[in-house]
Amino acid sequence: MxxxxxxxxxxxxxxxxxxxxxxxxxxxxxxxxxxxxxxxxxxxxxxxxxxxxxxxxxxxxxxxxxxxxxxxxxxxxxxxxxxxxxxxxxxxxxxxxxxxxxxxxxxxxxxxxxxxxxxxEMVRLRVNGTGCKNAIGQLCAAQLETLYQIDCAAWGESRTAMLSHLGRQGRLVQNQTQTALVQFDSLGGIIGPWYAAEGFPAADIRLVEEAQSLFSRETELVCDLRASSVPLAAFAHLGTLTQSENVLMAVGDRNGCSLDSMIALASLGSMG
Known part of the structure; x- marks a missing residue:
């Protein structure tokens, strides 16, 4: 062996x-x-x-x-x-x-x-698109830089290799307090990473609704949310929420990570 x-x-x-x-x-x-x-x-x-x-x-x-x-x-x-x-x-x-x-x-x-x-605790959200067809897209240099800075503020270090890879097939959805990457994948749509500005920790369902508009009604979108950042009652009507099956865990010195602003992971558990 x-x-x-x-x-x-x-x-x-x-x-x-x-x-x-x-x-x-x-x-x-x-x-x-x-x-x-x-x-x-x-x-x-x-x-x-x-x-x-x-x-x-x-x-x-x-x-x-x-x-x-x-x-x-x-x-x-x-x-x-x-x-x-x-x-x-x-x-x-x-x-x-x-x-x-x-x-x-x-x-x-x-x-x-x-x-x-x-x-x-992690909560998986599954929703269907609301548009007529699946969009395509790629982040420009300025959008990638925005994503790098927000992500680095949360994790305390650069994760540009992963984010630039995910941004090759994606779009940013934003409002005054929150920013999320919407990924286009053969699996469907993936929402994440998703971050909130300081003082606005709760997830905003309007970003999910904007993401849904980028996909057809036959296409499913998935998002892995931190339970503490999700107003479950507000999200329940959008699709399916799966709770109490997966948790976020860590070992070692986490002092450099300030995850209060993190709403959703960048991937479905595999890369952070």
Missing amino acids: SIVPASVKDWQDFNRLAEQQGWDVPDNELSFYPQSLNSYCYALKSADRVQGFVTAVLHGQTAWIGNLIIDPTFRGQGLGGYLFDYILQQLWKAGAVSIWLTASNQGRPLYERRGFELVD
Whole structure:
């Protein structure tokens, strides 16, 4: 049994396992990992068969562990913990100060045993578009700079590699107090990252409604919201809210991160 950097063929196995698990993994995320210099992707193999897979990205000193999955055939043997400990070691060695992830109820005990603490509950919002067709777009340099600055203020460091990648297929929706990136993906629409100005922490449903107008009625949009930032009663009529299934967790020194302004993640749990 060995842990090796993921090959092109290994990614095919990851896609198969993720589909079996019923995960939503956007193409925007999958295309980021192989080409980014600060990403980590490993396959756990035995006799050339992929038994598990893990991905992570290091944004300066802030790391995210995104996709930890074990083939159902090999579960119950401690392989998830073995693979998770390996990626933790790689990230600490590379200079991570804090490591973040979103955890399911099933996976949460594994992370708690390694010192991860609850930061917030996550709420997944699913809505349909309200437009006639799906829009396209790409952020210009000025829009990207706006996104970089808002994001850096929250996380305390630059995450430009990820944001510039996501901005290649996206648009900004803004009002006087809030800014969100709307991503165009083969999965559908993704709203995030989404930030509020200081003193305006609650999510504004008008940004969701503007995002909906960029997609057809047959297209679904997804957004992973911090529960503490969401007025649930106001959002419930827009679509489907899924609560109490995933939480945001972290370990390490989080003093550089001021997430009061963060409403939604930039990705569906995989990159922060």
